[in-house]
Amino acid sequence: MAKSNAGASRFKTFFIELSKQKMLMLMSLPFLIWVFVFKYLPLWGWTIAFQKFKPARDFFDQKWVGWDNFKFLFQEQQFYRVLRNTLVMSSINLVFGFVTSIVLALLLNELRNIFFKRTVQTISYLPYFISWVVASNIVQTALAPEGIINVLLLKMQFIDHPVLWLGVGKYFWGILGATEVWKNVGWNTIIYLAAITSIDPSQYEAAEIDGASRLQRMFYITLPGIKPVIVLILIMNLGHILESGFEAQYLLGNGMNVDFSENLDIFVLKYGMQMNNFGLATAAGMFKTLVSFIFLITANNIAKRMGESRLY
Secondary structure: OHHHHHHHHHHHHHHHHHHOOHHHHHHHHHHHHHHHHHHHHHHHHHHHHHEEOOOOOOHHHOEEOOOHHHHHHHHOHHHHHHHHHHHHHHHHHHHHHHHHHHHHHHHHHHOOOHHHHHHHHHHHHHHHHOOHHHHHHHHHHHHOOOOHHHHHHHHOOOOOOOOOHHHOHHHHHHHHHHHHHHHHHHHHHHHHHHHHHOOOHHHHHHHHHOOOOHHHHHHHHHHHHHHHHHHHHHHHHHOOOOOOOOHHHHHHOOOOOHHHHOOHHHHHHHHHHOOOOHHHHHHHHHHHHHHHHHHHHHHHHHHHHOOOOOOO
16 A cells, blocks of 8 residues: 555656656657657558568458468578678677777877867868768779779889779778778767866866876776766667668778678669569568667676666
């Protein structure tokens, strides 16, 4: 009885606090409606994964095939190849993206010349606003046999003859990682620079009085100060572990590097949508979503047990 009264009391308290924030609830209502309409209602489309879906038919006229699309998916050797590619490319993007953006944010924070600092920031931000169509053409031109990369390597005698970099599959993952860093590193530093501004300047002043070098201040003040932000972003990125991208792989990929460039998104497009196998495409999409959800929950729980900041 006591537990029931305590539960009722908490429920009443919740509604009292809620009534005090009516304006905030009204302001958040459009967002909640948007999330429901565009994020939850489309989940009804997952039923296609259990059908031999034909677009011209009504929903009730579709042929239900149960788990056949999933069985075919996990028996298909190409699925495991694209899954490997997706995980490797996503991991490379995660590691390279984290390290380079954090290092750049730390270095920019140490710059005292405001004009030079803003110039470096602007230059590093600009590639983010270039479309992948333009960016991929820049990369292809730079990596062509007569491109600047081969010219420089020949001049420095690192290679004896021009290399067709995008024609060798084993080079693709490294090229993609470098391209992602070049395009996104400036943008990714913004949140870390914002987090650094929240650190109390008196900590730096005290450390400088005690004789700490710039490197020591970076390691013992700046990095611990932005650690909660780093952990949160890491958790969210782990929730997108199977989202290795689409435009870069699609535009830089070709028949010579397809064994290394094709990922889950391209697999869904090529073997699902283009071949009218919508059930298989939806099954692959469900698999990607469920794996990402598991990674997100696991990473958040690990952070919680370690006493770090977390999403909830």
